[in-house]
Amino acid sequence: MPGRNTRIKLFHDAVFIGPALLFFITLTLLPFLFGFYYSLTSWNGVSGNAEWVGLDNFVRLFTQDDRFLRSFWFTFRFMMISLLLSNLIGFGFALALTRHLKLTNVLRVSFFMPNILAGLLLGFIWQFIFLRGFPSLGNMTGWSFFKLSWLGDASTGFWGMVIVFVWQISGYLMVIYISALQNVDSSIMEAARIDGAGGFRSLTRIILPLIMPSITVCLFLSLSISFKVFDLNLSLTNGGPFHSTESVTMNIYNEAFQNNRYGLGSAKAVIFFLVVSAITLLQVTLTKRREVQM
Amino acid sequence: MVGNRYSWKTLLLELAIVVCALVFLYPLYLVVLNSFKLFPDIMSRSANWPEAFITDNYVRAWKATNFPNVLFNSAFVTVLSNAGIVLLSSMAAWRLARRAGRGSQIVLLLFVSSMVIPFQSIMIPLMQIGGKLELIGSLPGLVVLYFGLGAPFTIFLYHGFVKSVPTEIEESAIIDGCGMQGLFWKIVFPLLKPITMTAVILNSLWIWNDFLLPVMVLHQAKMYTIPLALYSFFAQYAKQWDMALATLVMSMTPIVALFLGLQRFIIRGITAGSVKG
Structure with a gap:
């Protein structure tokens, strides 16, 4: 019965590791990854749409x-x-x-x-x-x-x-x-x-x-x-x-x-x-x- | 180390280092001393002994900052964040350490490597996500944010400690028919007490003193923690040093008192935490 054993293990994983992983992914990992995306946009924080500008932000930082x-x-x-x-x-x-x-x-x-x-x-x-x-x-x-x-x-x-x-x-x-x-x-x-x-x-x-x-x-x-x-x-x-x-x-x-x-x-x-x-x-x-x- | 005899050389060294310590503490002494002076006395002769000791600065600062409320907010956030972080992290770290396989190695690596990310690198999107989850603008929301930010380092601390705890006790408990929750809370968690102390000390100092996250999350004065109240006080009453100094002393008193009471534990905890980290 490998199925039952695996299910029990996964259940314990979910109970013990799940909560910490969930908070970590939502509040650290996702913001970190989103940061890379936002850095390529002209987002102003208010309007919903973030316009894609490629590497413009980076060029601007180093030149202006x-x-x-x-x-x-x-x-x-x-x-x-x-x-x-x-x-x-x-x-x-x-x-x-x-x-x-x-x-x-x-x-x-x-x-x-x-x-x-x-x-x-x-x-x-x-x-x-x-x-x-x-x-x-x-x-x-x-x-x-x-x-x-x-x-x-x-x-x-x-x-x-x-x-x-x-x-x-x-x-x-x-x-x-x-x-x-x-x-x-x-x-x-x-x-x-x-x-x-x-x-x-x-x-x-x-x-x-x-x-x-x-x-x-x-x-x-x-x-x-x-x-x-x-x-x-x-x-x-x-x-x-x-x-x-x-x-x-x-x-x-x-x-x-x-x-x-x-x-x-x-x-x-x-x-x-x-x-x-x-x-x-x-x-x-x-x-x-x-x-x-x- | 060498030199167990207390020679005149040691005495000279001791005197020199005591002078260093007095210089070190002198700024704090000046702040406390001047907080008991009248405003003109502070401005004209701040390095001198007060002409008269007054406590009126404290009375006014206590009211202006709404100090009992601020103190409560700081304690609320620190205590609940700690409870949550310890709960989440100890459970996850134990399971990760005891569970063989590549999966748990990858998850652990994810937690540990995220420790190099500076908070300032994630704060902008974090505010966006926090807004969507309605965590912004409330004290419980701030607590939840601390769960996510505090978990990686605390898991790292716990994981290192769990690896040094022998597994025999846990194995015999399982044979006796103990369930996983019972096993963890009744047997494992009490064994983790030393590292729980270290984690609580380090996280408390961080959360109690933190400014950047609360200033982005809390916008109403009634929710301010100590650093926020201090900041808004200085923005409002710039250069009113009589009240300002009393506010500074009030703000440092709780943590200084706690430190002096528990200094052995705190210094040991911080040393242990940083050497592992």
Whole structure:
């Protein structure tokens, strides 16, 4: 009776996997596929018919939409600097916090704190710090760093974003690095010390290669989170002044929901997807290769 | 790691890192401190100790944001979304892990590979589909959207965990005549508790703090979650820092309190989730 058995199996499949699959297909897979279709139309989101325009949207993005290309360049620079700083700081904190300090737990909670808050909240908090707190600190200390026109021009806007983002994510990377460092076998470190390896040598030759899987994870996380930054951008600078700090996601959002050009917005979303996938894939392949060599 | 002795070098390191932590927390401290000041005091000397502590900012901000309502909406969406995501994902992941064959491999691959799709790449058509299904403009609709968006990552977490659970218990339960539903809910699901905790922590932080999806779905002020209320407050009362700072502090209080209470679980859960992801 193969029929009955198969029917029972299919019934259990439907009961257990069916609901999740249904929600996933309707709310993730279909939108993803529709996005490719809409990117080839001039759909405005309101009228029912989406007129087919072929690759016109894509041609337009690369030849006429300077603002889109600038938002990409902004996001790319933001990603590179944030990735570098947040990983250095997160790893530095992790190294310090695995040295049996008295206040380890309090410190870990302090550094992790910004990470649990909404990006939107952090942006507003720092708007206050940059606009009110920094001038006051400038008057007290006389340091010119505090007296810059924070968020007032393209460059302080960029660095403002970097500061807040690094402040938010360093603690997150730190806890991942801490758990990796705690798994490094202390007998290996002891052996290295007896063999005369100094602090720096044991760091670069032993610790870093041993925790390479966590480095892959942290680079991946900081890369993909920074590339998709939206809430923080909206609340801190709102893309200004003059769109100079506009991230790609904000550009896509504005194109679709402010200008009501859903077709063009979808084309931007497609390019965004391709670029994010390509960069993360490249990063994971490159760092994974170093894991294998160990 | 090396260096178990607490030497003067360790002491210097500890002092340096404590200074770092104070710098780290200083922005939050300034926001809390200034939220108790009168407006002129905030504007003229924001880095100083308040001339007088007042709570009037909080009273006004509480009313202006309709805070109890906003808090309820956030809790409603977070709790129900979590319940649904855990239900759907644990069942699917268990069946996928226990069921041999190419079919389940393909379905799992579909879920896992969709995790690379940024939300911003699907949001435009998602609003279209959500509109057709009448999910836009209501809190339950938002919850349903989270089911679809949260399932892939949660299934991925559960699947990895289920593979490490031995099958003997389940086999003997089947021999004892246990049905599939009974087997899953009475025996398997309790065993999955550690990964359920991780999933709930990660999904709660995401949903509680999410802004982009709610702002597209909810249009009426009475449905606003905390981030939306905060956003509309800042749009309306730009630069009224006295009320704004009180609103910021009110908005962060629930999650900060929860974090301080459960910090060990939360940090462990987040580390586990990200290392697997």
